[in-house]
Amino acid sequence: MAPGSAAPIDVRLRRTAEADLDFVLALEHHPDQLPFIGQWTRDEHRDAIAREDREHWIIERASDGMSLGYLISYDVRAAGYGIYIKRIALAEKSRGVGRAALRAFIDQRAYAAVGFVDVPLTPAERADITATVDPFPPECLVMRIAR
Numbered sequence: 448m449a450p451g452s453a454a455p456i457d458v459r460l461r462r463t464a465e466a467d468l469d470f471v472l473a474l475e476h477h478p479d480q481l482p483f484i485g486q487w488t489r490d491e492h493r494d495a496i497a498r499e500d501r502e503h504w505i506i507e508r509a510s511d512g513m514s515l516g517y518l519i520s521y522d523v524r525a526a527g528y529g530i531y532i533k534r535i536a537l538a539e540k541s542r543g544v545g546r547a548a549l550r551a552f553i554d555q556r557a558y559a560a561v562g563f564v565d566v567p568l569t570p571a572e573r574a575d576i577t578a579t580v581d582p583f584p585p586e587c588l589v590m591r592i593a594r
């Protein structure tokens with residue numbers, strides 16, 4: 448969807464899993480990306496997923512869960528450099544998805560800063576929540592305070 452269009456860009460982020468790495472590696476090593484981003488091995492991506500001080504996210508279309516790209520960040524607050532966005536890459540560019548993904552990332556960081564964590568939900572659980580409270584669009588995350 449083109450930036451400036453009236454239609455919302457239904458992007459959300461979810462943690463990258465092992466099963467996503469074929470998608471991540473194919474995107475990262477595609478010739479279109481080579482001038483812009485570094486190329487990691489599968490093990491380097493696994494390391495970023497596993498490390499406490501790194502985050503690895505799939506950028507997906509909220510309406511159907513289609514993978515659109517990925518984002519990697521480092522938490523370097525202890526060194527005084529805040530949250531460093533190491534890499535963001537999208538399969539289809541210039542449609543406003545990059546800015547929507549960055550907005551979602553920043554929103555998540557703000558909630559996380561006060562103790563919220565993602566609650567992964569099945570479609571049935573999500574439908575149950577929206578029936579209990581008010582309906583909300585598919586790109587909205589459900590979060591709770593970590594205990």
Ligand SMILES: CC(C)(COP(=O)(O)OP(=O)(O)OC[C@H]1O[C@@H](n2cnc3c(N)ncnc32)[C@H](O)[C@@H]1OP(=O)(O)O)[C@@H](O)C(=O)NCCC(=O)NCCS
Nearest residue numbers: 450483484533534535536537540541542543544545546547
């Ligand atoms: C960088 C990237 C993530 C941006 O996502 P996107 O969905 O293409 O960007 P958006 O459509 O949200 O556009 C945001 C702004 O980025 C800039 N932009 C987007 N695509 C661009 C392109 N092909 N060339 C130059 N600038 C571009 C524009 O300034 C745009 O703002 P504008 O529409 O007001 O002019 C994406 O283009 C990408 O994957 N690029 C290759 C990898 C890369 O360079 N990653 C960043 C370094 S790690």
